Amino acid sequence: xxxxxxxxxxxxxxxxxxxxxxxxxxxxxxxxxxxxxxxxxxxxxxxxxxxxxxxxxxxxxxxxxxxxxxxxxxxxxxxxxxxxxxxxxxxxxxxxxxxxxxxxxxxxxxxxxxxxxxxxxxxxxxxxxxxxxxxxxxxxxxxx
Amino acid sequence: xxxxxxxxxxxxxxxxxxxxxxxxxxxxxxxxxxxxxxxxxxxxxxxxxxxxxxxxxxxxxxxxxxxxxxxxxxx
Numbered sequence: 009x010x011x012x013x014x015x016x017x018x019x020x021x022x023x024x025x026x027x028x029x030x031x032x033x034x035x036x037x038x039x040x041x042x043x044x045x046x047x048x049x050x051x052x053x054x055x056x057x058x059x060x061x062x063x064x065x066x067x068x069x070x071x072x073x074x075x076x077x078x079x080x081x082x083x084x085x086x087x088x089x090x091x092x093x094x095x096x097x098x099x100x101x102x103x104x105x106x107x108x109x110x111x112x113x114x115x116x117x118x119x120x121x122x123x124x125x126x127x128x129x130x131x132x133x134x135x136x137x138x139x140x141x142x143x144x145x146x147x148x149x150x151x152x
Numbered sequence: 153x154x155x156x157x158x159x160x161x162x163x164x165x166x167x168x169x170x171x172x173x174x175x176x177x178x179x180x181x182x183x184x185x186x187x188x189x190x191x192x193x194x195x196x197x198x199x200x201x202x203x204x205x206x207x208x209x210x211x212x213x214x215x216x217x218x219x220x221x222x223x224x225x226x227x
Contacts, residue, residue, distance in 0.1 A: 027165045029173065029218050030225040038213065045204045046182055048214045051225075062216055064180065068197040084226040116178065118218040118225075 017133060017146035021101050025141040029118060035136060035143050037128075039121060040099030043069040047099075048120040052134065052143070056083075056124030058090075061109035062117055066093055073111050081110075089113040103147050105131050170221060178219040182212045 025033035028049055035052040044065070058081070066073055072094040081088050090110040097106050107127040128134070133146040168187045175190075180200045182191040191212050194200040200214070 027169070028215075029169050030222050031166060032224060034225065044214055045201055045209065046212050046214045064197045064216060068201065116219050118216070118222065120214070120216055 016148055016150050018103065018149055020144050020146050022142055022144050025138070025143070033141050035134075037100055037123065037145075039123075041065065041069070041121070042097060050121035050123050051119055052128055053122050053124050054129065054134070054136070056122055057126065058110050059107055059124045059127040060090065060112050060117075060119065060122040061093065062120045063111050063113055063115055065120055066109075066111045069096070071096065071111070078113070088117070100128070100132075101145070101147060105147075105151065172217050173221045176217040179217050180214065181217050182209060182214050184212050 023035070023037065026036050026049075027033050028036060036049045037052055038047045039050045040047045048065075061071075063073075065071075074092050078089055078091045081090055090112050093109055093111045095106045095108045097104050105127070107123075109121075109127075131148045131151040133148075135144040137143060165187070172181065172183075172187070172190070176193050179193045179195055180197045181193040182200060182204055183189065184191065191209055192200055192203040192207065194203060197214075
């Protein structure tokens, strides 16, 4: 990477994988969502094209969800219905970024938040080192 | 969050989550960052937030406890 490219990023942060409700340790970031008094864990999912938010959070924050635009998505875990919602600003490692989430309409969805290619991978460079159970994250300075 | 550095620790951590699922399945819960203590819990997020505001809780995490225990996650 060129020096000029490097200047677009904040200093590297290394985050250890952590366990949540699954046996495996996973790349998880703690994110601040305005309106929630405490932060919540978010999965960093390089295999997810979209970024997902739990419907309970969307309802509590009174986010505008376009239910007329309901769609069905799929993953190895099965199909799920979702709808787009208005962009919100979230806090990650002390920086703020605007994310356009899709809201998963199943209240039993096991994640509060999933950061996929539509969000974290647009505003950060991430190097996964699963063999060491950690990842490096370089957040961009020029996007927020 | 709990970065488990070895299998023994990972197993201990897994037990914490098993206990959470057993006691709080399907609920919104605020927990300490090591998941060892539940600060407050509720069936819905609005009520949980009200409790946290009333108790002026400043530390911890908000999580949704799954309705069942999962062995693995495949996105």
